[in-house]
Amino acid sequence: MATQSPEFLERSDGAKLAYNKVAGAAPGVVFLHGLMSDRDGTKALALADYCARAGRACIRFDMYGHGASSGRFEDGNISRWAEDAVAVIDHLTEGPQILVGSSMGGWVMMRAALARPDRVAGLIGIAPGPDFTEDLMWPGFSAAERDALQTKGVVNVQSDYDERPYPISRQLIEDGRENLVLRGPLPISCPVRLIHGQKDTAVPWETSMRLAEKISGHDVNVLLVKNGDHRLSEAADIERLCMVLDELTRRVQV
Secondary structure (H helix, E strand, O other): OOOOOOEEEEOOOOOEEEEEEEOOEEEEEEEEOOOOOOOOOHHHHHHHHHHHHHOEEEEEEOOOOOOOOOOOHHHOOHHHHHHHHHHHHHHHOOOOEEEEEEOHHHHHHHHHHHHOOOOEEEEEEEOOOOOHHHHHHHHHOOHHHHHHHHHHOEEEEOOOOOOOOEEEEHHHHHHHHOOOOOOOOEOOOOOEEEEEEOOOOOOOOHHHHHHHHHEOOOOEEEEEEOOOOOOOOOHHHHHHHHHHHHHHHOOOOO
16 A cells, blocks of 8 residues: 555644544554654555455554654653544544554553543554563663753664664653553453564563563463564565454454
8 A cells, every 4th residue: 555645633732643544344443653653654554455455444643743743753752642542543433443553552552442441442562562661761771861861851762773863752751651551450351462573672572471461351362473573564474463453353343
């Protein structure tokens, strides 16, 4: 599927979220991208194309400060991005929804599922990265980087996945601490599928195991891909994702 011009959902504060929508049957699919990614990533486009061919509703959107949406990335945080996801569910979808969260999107989908248990009928995490600001970023910062966060409010972090450094703000780290999901039980009862590559150098595959353990529901499966990396965007990875989606939709009551 080629990239398309977006429509926009206006939030109550005037911010605008760029989105593309595929009409179709329920349960619908909402794709949640990763940090510094957007709605036009390989997995998002492939999933939207698959849903279009299957006659299934699908929405992919850019969170605040990402892609074609308004706002600065540095001003975003997990609370804001979870609110974006909830707004999309509330205003752009009908009936039960399956959330598909990639990397950071996997954290956002957990917060959205907790906020809208009556609307979220299933979850698929692709290399989900819950609590990454506290468990992965913060321990990895040098003393100089921590000092920069305190004095300047932002530090530029190099990424293996983008030529541009990521401007990580102090408020992102602090807000992350208010949204941690791996510290206690998660009252989520819908079916959950977590897909994680064992060669993931950004988010350890053990994160998915920890997440599965915290979810209170019993219909939770973790699929480990021995040679999979963090992106999980090769043709075989996309095919696997679509198979998991098909299996999950059969379990959802419409």
